[in-house]
Amino acid sequence: xxxxxxxxxxxxxxxxxxxxxxxxxxxxxxxxxVGLKPQxxxxxxxxxxxxxxxxVHAENYMVDGGPLHHFLGLVREHYPLSLHGVGLSIGAEGxxxxxxxxxxxxxxxxxxxxxxxxxxxxSSHGEVxxxxxxxxxxxxxxxxxxxxxxxxxxERLQRRMLLENPSTYLEFEASTMDEAAFISEVIxxxxxxxLLDVNNVHVSCTNHSRDAVGYIGxxxxxxxxxxxxxGFATDHDAAGAPLxxxxxxxxxxxxxxGLYAAVLARTGATPTLLERDNDVPSLATLLAEAQRAExxxxxxxxxxxxxxxxxxx
Amino acid sequence: MLVTQASFAAALLAPDLPCPAGLRAWNGSDPGARLAVxxxxxxxxxxxxxxxxxxxxxxxxxxxFFRAMASLFVxxxxxxxxxxxxxxxEFADFVDGFAPAxxxxxxxxxxxxxxxxxxxxxAADAGALTAGMLGEAMSSGEDLGALxxxxxxxxxxxxxxYAIVSLWAAHQGDGDLSAVDPxxxxxxxxxxxxxxxxxxxxxxxxxxxxxxxxxGAGLADAAALAAAETADFDLPNVLALLMxxxxxxxVQISRSRSQ
Numbered sequence: 306x307x308x309x310x311x312x313x314x315x316x317x318x319x320x321x322x323x324x325x326x327x328x329x330x331x332x333x334x335x336x337x338x339v340g341l342k343p344q345x346x347x348x349x350x351x352x353x354x355x356x357x358x359x360x361v362h363a364e365n366y367m368v369d370g371g372p373l374h375h376f377l378g379l380v381r382e383h384y385p386l387s388l389h390g391v392g393l394s395i396g397a398e399g400x401x402x403x404x405x406x407x408x409x410x411x412x413x414x415x416x417x418x419x420x421x422x423x424x425x426x427x428s429s430h431g432e433v434x435x436x437x438x439x440x441x442x443x444x445x446x447x448x449x450x451x452x453x454x455x456x457x458x459x460e461r462l463q464r465r466m467l468l469e470n471p472s473t474y475l476e477f478e479a480s481t482m483d484e485a486a487f488i489s490e491v492i493x494x495x496x497x498x499x500l501l502d503v504n505n506v507h508v509s510c511t512n513h514s515r516d517a518v519g520y521i522g523x524x525x526x527x528x529x530x531x532x533x534x535x536g537f538a539t540d541h542d543a544a545g546a547p548l549x550x551x552x553x554x555x556x557x558x559x560x561x562x563g564l565y566a567a568v569l570a571r572t573g574a575t576p577t578l579l580e581r582d583n584d585v586p587s588l589a590t591l592l593a594e595a596q597r598a599e600x601x602x603x604x605x606x607x608x609x610x611x612x613x614x615x616x617x618x
Numbered sequence: 619m620l621v622t623q624a625s626f627a628a629a630l631l632a633p634d635l636p637c638p639a640g641l642r643a644w645n646g647s648d649p650g651a652r653l654a655v656x657x658x659x660x661x662x663x664x665x666x667x668x669x670x671x672x673x674x675x676x677x678x679x680x681x682x683f684f685r686a687m688a689s690l691f692v693x694x695x696x697x698x699x700x701x702x703x704x705x706x707x708e709f710a711d712f713v714d715g716f717a718p719a720x721x722x723x724x725x726x727x728x729x730x731x732x733x734x735x736x737x738x739x740x741a742a743d744a745g746a747l748t749a750g751m752l753g754e755a756m757s758s759g760e761d762l763g764a765l766x767x768x769x770x771x772x773x774x775x776x777x778x779x780y781a782i783v784s785l786w787a788a789h790q791g792d793g794d795l796s797a798v799d800p801x802x803x804x805x806x807x808x809x810x811x812x813x814x815x816x817x818x819x820x821x822x823x824x825x826x827x828x829x830x831x832x833x834g835a836g837l838a839d840a841a842a843l844a845a846a847e848t849a850d851f852d853l854p855n856v857l858a859l860l861m862x863x864x865x866x867x868x869v870q871i872s873r874s875r876s877q
Binding site for chain 2: 367430550
């Protein structure tokens with residue numbers, strides 16, 4: 306196809322109302338999405354921004370009724386939904402909480418999200434919920450346990466899940482493999498997908514003095530079902546080395562945008578979430594960040610692979 | 619050296635415990651400084667969750683005092699549920715027993731009111747009983763003693779020896795805080811009307827009436843209990859108040875008066 310005819314074919318697609326799915330399997334559209342925040346419910350429903358999808362934290366919606374369900378139901382009528390768990394504790398030494406899986410199953414049946422994702426981390430010990438994503442040693446015993454838990458999640462929820470790479474601040478003497486190798490093996494054994502959090506890559510690689518590009522190169526990028534972008538805070542360790550903290554409370558850093566562009570060059574346009582959970586700005590500010598992600602997707606993609614028509618020329 | 623999650627979790631909640639052995643940093647620096655990031659994430663995020671639920675308690679004692687009090691609370695009572703909307707049930711009792719807060723005697727009851735608001739916010743949805751539906755049931759020829767009123771899932775009552783409704787309202791910009799006499803007893807009705815949680819001052823006897831309904835008393839028995847508490851109990855007025863704010867969902871006919 307000539308450049309001109311490509312451009313014409315491309316422009317003709319602008320009239321298509323819904324963004325087509327680029328990936329053949331059911332998944333999020335290859336566009337940018339933002340986290341759905343209660344303070345933006347009414348803005349979203351009134352303005353109906355042209356955005357690829359919304360993502361919510363599953364645990365926030367594990368309540369009986371009220372405004373959260375009311376508004377999520379309305380938003381879901383107009384947008385694809387990504388359900389992102391923060392409390393399943395897949396890395397826990399103990400067994401998975403079956404009651405929590407039941408609650409996830411009920412949410413999935415109710416809202417039919419196109420994607421479900423969770424973290425390579427633990428957050429509960431015994432009965433106590435610690436409300437943070439805690440680190441794991443990368444050894445054989447942990448690998449076996451995490452694979453067993455991912456298998457159980459996928460069996461119970463009857464769907465493929467995406468597993469997110471973590472931000473970490475410590476390493477374990479017991480680790481026998483690097484994080485990318487560990488994640489690759491979980492994906493190979495369980496068939497789950499990868500939620501590639503590019504901010505977490507930057508944070509962890511800075512914190513542990515690793516090469517971020519090399520880390521990404523060690524991951525099975527064919528399995529990436531979603532990308533996360535977020536901001537971090539900067540601190541220092543006891544030796545004065547930079548210690549980045551995954552805060553979800555700041556705009557995406559330029560270094561992370563650069564890494565994101567490098568990922569897109571490898572993966573093509575990929576569903577990308579702009580995460581902001583603290584100091585949440587206006588919806589317009591989040592949408593502007595989402596637009597930047599879509600611009601990078603367009604720049605990285607062959608037109609036929611690009612799910613975004615706004616701004617592509 | 620194997621770091622168990624038990625030892626890691628214990629170290630997160632107890633700032634005096636040493637950093638577990640078996641953790642390391644690439645540059646050989648003290649892993650304790652890095653563990654501090656996790657310690658801070660856990661405790662700060664839980665304090666933030668408590669602060670989100672109890673904003674008026676925080677305003678009453680100031681942010682610094684509140685966060686110090688809440689940091690003790692989260693270490694003594696970490697969440698038992700992965701759903702943070704359920705967190706904070708023990709906070710009012712904790713405040714009650716927290717000696718430095720005794721200068722503000724109504725603080726725990728304001729906490730009970732704020733906790734009730736969060737529960738109402740997330741309670742199950744249900745339709746509202748209308749005056750027409752109630753009138754129909756009352757004129758159906760059934761013994762009035764057999765009628766039972768069902769409260770909306772969001773409905774709750776907070777009884778206090780202090781002016782908790784006026785204090786709470788003044789912190790929403792509704793009324794002058796300096797004009798509130800905190801020693802006047804007030805009872806609050808908390809209910810969600812469709813999407814918005816309301817806090818209403820209950821008239822005499824109404825709290826006793828609603829609490830009796832919630833434990834399964836029939837309409838006549840609940841009214842008798844309220845009337846025994848105060849001669850000022852005004853059943854038609856209280857029923858109108860409850861129905862107009864959606865605090866009742868249905869009326870049932872009970873065949874057994876003892877239930």
